[in-house]
Every structure is written in C-alpha cells, then in structure tokens.
Amino acid sequence: MTNILIVDDEAVLGEVLAAYFIKEGWQPTAVTTGAEALKEIKKSSYDLMILDLMLPDLSGEDICQLTREISDIPIIMLTAKTKEDDLINGLMIGADDYIKKPFSSREVVVRIKTLLRRKEPSLTKALQFNNGHLLIDLNNKTVQVNGKMISLTPNEYYLLVKMAEHVGRVYSRTELLKALPGDEHYLEGxxxxxxxHIKNLRKKLNEDPRQPCYIHTVFGMGYKFEVNTLD
Structure with missing residues (x-):
C-alpha cells in the first residue's frame, strides 16, 4: 500500500486529493498544520508527501528542511508563488517537484506516479568507484562515501545514478532534467x-568543485561523471 501524507491548511482541498488517491489504491493521510506533519513523519512511514507552502504555524520551506534532516521521502510542494527564485529555493532545500496553484487533482496524481516509478528496484545491484570509496546501492537507493552513508534527496540521487551509469558521457542540462521526477514540468525552462542540484550533490560527496573527483563540468555543454583517482 502506498502511503501519502497531504499537508494543507485547506481541509476541503485535502479531502479532494484524498478521494483521488483512494481511487488509485493509495492510502492518504491529511493534516492541516506543520506541527502535525512533522509528528506524522516521525511516527509513521510514508512513501510521499504533498506539502503546501502556506500553513498557519510553520512555513512549507521550514517543514521541508526539518523533514530532510530525518527522511528522504519524496516531497511535492504546492505553491502560489510564481517567481523563479522562490521555486529554485524550494528545490535547494530538498523538494523534488512543485506544482503551481491552481492545479488539477489529475495533475497531482500524474506527478506522484512519476515520482513513485523512480523508486522501483533496479536489476543492477550496485555501482562502485575508487575501490569502493563511492558506493551506490541501486536496489536500496543508498549512497556511501568512504564507508559512510550520505543523505541525498531523490533528485540528487537520480542525477548521480544517471551520470554514474554512463561514465564519461556528457549530459546537457535538458537531458538531466528529463531524468528527474516531474520532468514534464521541469522542461519549462x-x-x-x-x-x-549539482552544487548540493558535490557538497554531499565532499567534492572540491575546482578539482572534482566524480562530477565534472563541461563548459558550454553540461556535466559528466568521470572518476579521478584519489590520492
């Protein structure tokens, strides 16, 4: 059973989304405050969270950041904000997709299905580089650096896997956008x-962007994954 947490102070909207989710065979839980959302995340296991940015107690951005400290659950933000900087900020703090209000419930369902498909197990078990310094477990969707587990958002994970599966290939930003959940939205420019995402990923991999070990910038073209031997 797919468990989805709906966080929106408009109870009616939560009920409408919940009805659509039930038709899909999903189990929805709706809350109206940030405090309730964090309580649910801590006590229960959810497959995805729908998060409104405008809540009566905590902002959606705060909830997203606090959630990322304890969970890598995919997060879709609902927002009336339309400025590019606001949307980019949402991605920087850990959101995986965002939907602008007003929206249709069908659109939300499609976005959720896109994200959930990305969670399906891979036939390949793992990718490892530099004698195990970087280990990507494709079945469990975990990443270790120098033997320590690091926490990646789903977007960061999918970008890393996309490039690491084809070492040396140069990917344009558009190609990488297509690898992310909600790609039909991201292609708007x-x-x-x-x-x-690359900047955040490099930080978590402890890379010096001037001398990266794994993720390399190809100026005027995009990015590629190439392994530099560690000293």
Missing part, C-alpha cells in the same frame, strides 16, 4: 535547477 528551469535549467538552473540542475546547477543547484
């Missing part, structure tokens, strides 16, 4: 999102 927010290519700067990729730069943001």
């Amino acid at each position: 927010y290519q700067r999102n990729i730069d943001t």
Whole structure:
C-alpha cells in the first residue's frame, strides 16, 4: 500500500486529493498544520508527501528542511508563488517537484506516479568507484562515501545514478532534467535547477568543485561523471 501524507491548511482541498488517491489504491493521510506533519513523519512511514507552502504555524520551506534532516521521502510542494527564485529555493532545500496553484487533482496524481516509478528496484545491484570509496546501492537507493552513508534527496540521487551509469558521457542540462521526477514540468525552462542540484550533490560527496573527483563540468555543454583517482 502506498502511503501519502497531504499537508494543507485547506481541509476541503485535502479531502479532494484524498478521494483521488483512494481511487488509485493509495492510502492518504491529511493534516492541516506543520506541527502535525512533522509528528506524522516521525511516527509513521510514508512513501510521499504533498506539502503546501502556506500553513498557519510553520512555513512549507521550514517543514521541508526539518523533514530532510530525518527522511528522504519524496516531497511535492504546492505553491502560489510564481517567481523563479522562490521555486529554485524550494528545490535547494530538498523538494523534488512543485506544482503551481491552481492545479488539477489529475495533475497531482500524474506527478506522484512519476515520482513513485523512480523508486522501483533496479536489476543492477550496485555501482562502485575508487575501490569502493563511492558506493551506490541501486536496489536500496543508498549512497556511501568512504564507508559512510550520505543523505541525498531523490533528485540528487537520480542525477548521480544517471551520470554514474554512463561514465564519461556528457549530459546537457535538458537531458538531466528529463531524468528527474516531474520532468514534464521541469522542461519549462528551469535549467538552473540542475546547477543547484549539482552544487548540493558535490557538497554531499565532499567534492572540491575546482578539482572534482566524480562530477565534472563541461563548459558550454553540461556535466559528466568521470572518476579521478584519489590520492
């Protein structure tokens, strides 16, 4: 059973979404405050969270950041904000997709299905580089650096896997956008999102962007995964 947490202070909207989710065979739980959302995340196991940015107690951005400290659950933000900087900020703090209000319930269902498909197990078990310094477990969707587990958002994970599966291949930002959940939305021109995700990913891999070990910038073209031997 797919468990989805709906966080929106408009109870009616939560009920409408819940009805659509039930038709899909999913189990929805709706809450109206940020405090309730964090309580649910801590006590229960959810496959995805729908998160409104405008809540009465905590902002959606705060909830997203606090959630990322304890969970890598996919997060779709609902927002009336339309400025590019606001949307990019949402991705920087850990959201995986965002939907602008007003929206249709069918659109939300499609976005959720896209994200959930990305969670399906891979036939290949693992990718490892530099004698196990970087280990990507494709079945469990976990990443270890130098023997320590690191926490990646789903977007960061999918970008890393996309490039690591084809070492040396140069990917344009548009190609990388297509690898992310909600790709039909990302193709609206927010290519700067990729730069943001790459920046965050490099930090988590402990890479020096001037001398990266794995993720390399190909100026004027995009990015590629190439392994530099560690000293």
